[in-house]
Structure formats: structure tokens, C-alpha cells
Amino acid sequence: MKGITAELAGFAAGVRFAGLPAEVVERVTWHVLDSVGAGIAGSAKPWNAVVRRYALRETGPGACTLYGTAGTGRPEWAALANATAAHGFEIDDYALPALAHPGCVVVPVALAVGEETAARGHAVLAAAAAGFETVVRFGLATTPSLTSDRGFHVTSVHGVFGAAAVACGLRGVDEDTTASAYGLAASQAGGVTEYTRSGGEVKRLHAGLAAMAGIRAATLAADGFTGPRTAVEGPRGLLRAFVAEPRPAALTAGLGERWELHGLALKRYCVCAGIQAPLRAISELRAAGLESADVGESAAGLGAGNVEKPVAGLDARDVEEIVVGLDAATLAHVGAVGAYPRDMTEAQFSARHAVAMHLVLGGNDPGHYELLEQAGFALPEVSALAGRVRLEHDAEAEKSFPRRLLARVRIRLRDGRELRRLAEAPGSPAAPMSGEEIEAKFLGLAEPVIGRRAARYVRDAVLALADDGPVLAVLAPAHERYSRRSA
Known part of the structure; x- marks a missing residue:
């Protein structure tokens, strides 16, 4: 009978596009x-x-694109830079409910x-599907205990x-070699979540280290x-x-027959996933307070040149207190920094600070x-309101977590x-x-x-992957795209 590592390897080695739902x-x-x-944004x-x-300095010659430059490198180093971004x-x-971050490593x-x-x-989509499924299943088997009990970061543990x-998968190695690669990957898993307490930029690097380590493991195993x-x-x-409380059965139950990707989620705001629901609540309350009902919220306008303006009808100066109710795990993750961040990670x-920013500035894009960065992380009106935000435990949010991320907000x-x-x-x-x-x-x-024309080119090339379009079309020509800033 196969063990878990071997079963996971057999699954990854056997995924083909024709068999994907x-x-x-x-x-x-x-x-x-x-x-x-x-x-691209990162x-x-x-x-x-x-x-x-660092990646460009250390890489050997290679043809792989690094976001943000015309320079190229070997796959490990391109993945290090791009996953970090x-x-x-x-x-x-x-x-x-896996509480994993798959895309930043897998893609x-x-x-x-x-x-x-x-x-x-x-081939790219089949390999990516295997990668997403693998990360999600590791999340189902290990979280929240991985972080709550041991302090590890999901991205750098699952991601390898x-x-x-x-x-x-993309290199076409067999099941036995893939199992060996998993054995090598396990010794490169790591990354702690102290950044949620005292900031620093290391959290961004965890995805890059996992991406690099996974390729390294595959390369060594193939050799x-x-x-x-x-x-x-x-x-x-x-x-x-x-993991203090693992669920090993989640790794292999129905593997290859039942896909667990129905739990994948996308962020609307560029903050921790645990802050998405409070910001939605603030946005809805802000809109409800307007005299005009024309307050549609869309995913457009995320760039620096499209900052939403604060709206009238709910003035931060009129707020005595904001109370945000969350589940216990989310409270621990996004409540430790306090109201006055000192760097981007803390922000x-x-x-507290994200909720205040949303009400004062009109968004968190x-x-x-x-x-905020240009102001040295001290915008007076945002800081003043952040000091009047209080976090508390909410029973309904607790009951729903981690299947759903809910927040109850009272202003x-x-x-x-x-x-x-x-x-x-x-x-x-x-x-x-x-x-x-x-x-x-x-x-x-x-x-x-990268400019309007280039952005639309990349969008179309990604969507064409399902029609077996070339992966090179997604990323090339790098020099032309990244040297152009307007179209």
C-alpha cells in the first residue's frame, strides 16, 4: 500500500489536461x-x-522572464523573483478552508x-492544476494548527x-522521481510568521523561497x-x-477523483485575507450612508492612477468608535500589530489601520x-481614526471560520x-x-x-492557454513590455 508521499507523487505525475474537469x-x-x-504589480x-x-546577480544564463526587467535567468531564479513579487x-x-496561498508559488x-x-x-494548465490541488490539500491537512500552534507560514510550507x-509535471518525470522530489522539498519547507508581530519584508520572500526550492528539489531528483x-x-x-493537529487523510481522500479547488478565493483589497471582510462591511456602510444611491463597487481602478476618492455621507471625524468582530484565529493574525504600523507589512x-484607511481614503488599493508609504506611514487623519478602532471576538464569525471569512462591524x-x-x-x-x-x-x-496595450496583450495570452496557446506568449517579449510605460 502506498504512503501519503507516494500517493501525492503519483497524482502529480499523472495529471493531464485531457482529464481535467x-x-x-x-x-x-x-x-x-x-x-x-x-x-506585475508587485x-x-x-x-x-x-x-x-539578487536573482539577476546570482543566476546563470537562462531564458526565463523576471517580472519588471528585460533581464532573464534560470528557472529557479526567475521563480524566486516572480513568486516574491x-x-x-x-x-x-x-x-x-485550507488557509493556503497557492497561486503566488504555483503560477x-x-x-x-x-x-x-x-x-x-x-501542459502548463495541467501542471498548475496539480500544483494548486497539492497546495490546497496540504492546507486542508495542516491549518490552522500549522500557524496557530507552531507559528509557521503556510505559503513557505505548502508551497514547496x-x-x-x-x-x-512540466519536465515529465515519473512518479518515483516525483516522490523523491517531495522528499527533498520537505527538508526545504519553513518560514515563521513573526512578521505579523513586528513587521519586516520577509513574508514576501516566503513565496519566492518555496518556488525556488520546489524547482531545485525537482531538478536534483531528476538527476x-x-x-x-x-x-x-x-x-x-x-x-x-x-503541525500539532494534522489531518493526514485530507491529503489523499478522493485524490485524482475529487478536486478541492472549489475553495479558491481572490482578494479585492491588497491586505491580509483576514481583513477583506471588515473592509467589505465598511464599504457597504459607507455606501449606505450616502444621500445618493449611486455607489457601485467594482474591481476596477486598482492602480496608483485610479485611487478611489473618499465619499461624503460618512465622515471619519463623526465616528466615535469602530468595533470589528472577527474569529479568534483571524484576530490573532491581524490584531497583533496595533493601530500604528511602521512599515508596509505591518500596515x-x-x-485597525486598514479599516481606518478605507473610511478616510476610500479604499485599500x-x-x-x-x-501611505510616501507619508512615512503616518497620515494624521487615518492614524487618529485607527486609534478609535477596537477589535473583538465574534461568535458568528468563529462558527463560520475557516469555511467562510465573516466580520461584524459596528460604527x-x-x-x-x-x-x-x-x-x-x-x-x-x-x-x-x-x-x-x-x-x-x-x-x-x-x-x-506595463501600460494599457501590454496589459491587454498579457490578459489575452493567459486566457488563450486553455486553447493550448504558447506560454512564451504570456511573458515575451519582456524587453518591449517592461520598457513601455504607456500605450
């Missing part, structure tokens, strides 16, 4: 587009540029190894296996280097080392955070009125984005960085 192809294609948009941020410069501004995807690896092997769309699955064949389930394996993990005004709203995270499985909204989000992220 239509809904899996559609979902993975949208998440590829979303991840590419996140990576590539423009200075902390991600540090990793890109994709995870580098808190706008990448996640999964419920950069699929594109880098796809470029290396000159793969076409069907998803990355190895993708790299092995004959071996890893333990029970690296996941063994008495000294990953589950025992990383994107502070529920890249442009809003650029304004107490100085005139004695109180506004209330229970909201669900936008883009989550129970409140999904439409295809039009996903495209609008992509264009809003990509256009400010």
Missing part, C-alpha cells in the same frame, strides 16, 4: 491571470526589486519551467510541494538525488514536525498604500447613532468575483506598470 480548467486559468497581475515595489536584483503586495489569491513556477521547456498552454509538483519516500507522513516527517496586517457616531453590518470577504467562494471583475482587477494592477 472543465470547471478546474476555468478556475485555474482565472487564477493564473490573477497571479500574473499580482506579480514587481514595481522596491522591496521586491531587491530580490529581483506575486506575494509581495498582499493582493494574491488564497483558499478556504511563477509553471511559467518559469514552462518557458524553460517551451511548453504550451495545456506545489512547486515541486509543477516542475516535475538521481534521493529524498525520503515518507517525508510527509513519517514519524519524523513534515506533519509531525510542523497590510493591521485590521495599491495607490492608497503608495500614499458608533458622535451623534449617538450606530451603524452595523455583517459582511463576507469579497472574492471568496460564497461571494465570488465574476470573470469581468477578475479581468478588471488584472488590468487595474497591470496597466500602471
Whole structure:
């Protein structure tokens, strides 16, 4: 009887496009587009540029594209830079109830190894589907205990296996070699979540390290280097080392017959997933307070040049207190930083500050955070309101977590009125984005960085993968795209 590691390897080695359900192809294609948009937007941020410069300096000659430059490199190094960029501004995807971040690792690896092997769309989507499924199942088996009990970051623990699955799949290695790659990947899993307490930029790097490690594991295994064949389930394996309350059956139950991608979610705002629902509640309360009913909220306008303006009808100066109710795990994750962040990571993990920013500035998009960064993370009106935001435990949110991310928000005004709203995270499985909204989000992220014409070219090339379009069309020509800033 096969063990868990061997079963996972057999699944990844056997995935073919022809066997994918239509809904899996559609979902993975949208998440590829979303991840590419996140990576393009993230590539423009200075902390991600540090990793890109490092990758370009250290790589050997290679043809793989790095977001944000005409330079190219080997697959490991391209994936390091691109995955860091994709995870580098808190706008990448996640999964419920798995509490995993698959796209930021899986997609950069699929594109880098796809470029290396000159793969076409069907092969890339099949490998990506295997990678998404692998990461999601690791999430189902390990979270929230992985983080809540042990302090590990899901992206860097789960991601190495998803990355190895993708790299092995695109390179066509067999089941036994893939199992060995998983054994090597397990020894490269890691990453702690102390950034949720004291900031720093390392969180962005976790996706890059996982992507790089997964490709490295696949490469070494293909060259004959071996890893333990029970690296996941063994008495000294990953589950025992990383998880206080593992659910090993979730890794293989129905594997290959039942896909677990129905829990994949997209972010509307560039903050931690746990802050998405509170911001939706604030947005709805803000809209309800207007004299005009014409307050539509869409996924467009995410770029720095399209910052939403604060609206009249609910003035931050009229607010006495905002109370945000969350489940216990989310409270621990987004409540520890406090109201006054000192860097971008803290700002994107502070529920108090994000809620205040949304009410004062009108949103939590890249442009809003650029304004905050330019102000040294101290916008007086935002800071003043953030100090009047209180977080508390909410029983209904607790009951729903982690299947759903809910938040209950109460705004107490100085005139004695109180506004209330229970909201669900936008883009989550129970409140999904439409295809039009996903495209609008992509264009809003990509256009400010690479220009209107190039952004539409990339969008069309990604969507053509389902028709077996070439992966090279998604990323090339790099020099032309990244040297053009307007069209």
C-alpha cells in the first residue's frame, strides 16, 4: 500500500489536461491571470526589486522572464523573483478552508519551467492544476494548527510541494522521481510568521523561497538525488514536525477523483485575507450612508492612477468608535500589530489601520498604500481614526471560520447613532468575483506598470492557454513590455 508521499507523487505525475474537469480548467486559468497581475504589480515595489536584483546577480544564463526587467535567468531564479513579487503586495489569491496561498508559488513556477521547456498552454494548465490541488490539500491537512500552534507560514510550507509538483509535471518525470522530489522539498519547507508581530519584508520572500526550492528539489531528483519516500507522513516527517493537529487523510481522500479547488478565493483589497471582510462591511456602510444611491463597487481602478476618492455621507471625524468582530484565529493574525504600523507589512496586517484607511481614503488599493508609504506611514487623519478602532471576538464569525471569512462591524457616531453590518470577504467562494471583475482587477494592477496595450496583450495570452496557446506568449517579449510605460 502506498504512503501519503507516494500517493501525492503519483497524482502529480499523472495529471493531464485531457482529464481535467472543465470547471478546474476555468478556475485555474482565472487564477493564473490573477497571479500574473499580482506579480506585475508587485514587481514595481522596491522591496521586491531587491530580490529581483539578487536573482539577476546570482543566476546563470537562462531564458526565463523576471517580472519588471528585460533581464532573464534560470528557472529557479526567475521563480524566486516572480513568486516574491506575486506575494509581495498582499493582493494574491488564497483558499478556504485550507488557509493556503497557492497561486503566488504555483503560477511563477509553471511559467518559469514552462518557458524553460517551451511548453504550451495545456501542459502548463495541467501542471498548475496539480500544483494548486497539492497546495490546497496540504492546507486542508495542516491549518490552522500549522500557524496557530507552531507559528509557521503556510505559503513557505505548502508551497514547496506545489512547486515541486509543477516542475516535475512540466519536465515529465515519473512518479518515483516525483516522490523523491517531495522528499527533498520537505527538508526545504519553513518560514515563521513573526512578521505579523513586528513587521519586516520577509513574508514576501516566503513565496519566492518555496518556488525556488520546489524547482531545485525537482531538478536534483531528476538527476538521481534521493529524498525520503515518507517525508510527509513519517514519524519524523513534515506533519509531525510542523503541525500539532494534522489531518493526514485530507491529503489523499478522493485524490485524482475529487478536486478541492472549489475553495479558491481572490482578494479585492491588497491586505491580509483576514481583513477583506471588515473592509467589505465598511464599504457597504459607507455606501449606505450616502444621500445618493449611486455607489457601485467594482474591481476596477486598482492602480496608483485610479485611487478611489473618499465619499461624503460618512465622515471619519463623526465616528466615535469602530468595533470589528472577527474569529479568534483571524484576530490573532491581524490584531497583533496595533493601530500604528511602521512599515508596509505591518500596515497590510493591521485590521485597525486598514479599516481606518478605507473610511478616510476610500479604499485599500495599491495607490492608497503608495500614499501611505510616501507619508512615512503616518497620515494624521487615518492614524487618529485607527486609534478609535477596537477589535473583538465574534461568535458568528468563529462558527463560520475557516469555511467562510465573516466580520461584524459596528460604527458608533458622535451623534449617538450606530451603524452595523455583517459582511463576507469579497472574492471568496460564497461571494465570488465574476470573470469581468477578475479581468478588471488584472488590468487595474497591470496597466500602471506595463501600460494599457501590454496589459491587454498579457490578459489575452493567459486566457488563450486553455486553447493550448504558447506560454512564451504570456511573458515575451519582456524587453518591449517592461520598457513601455504607456500605450
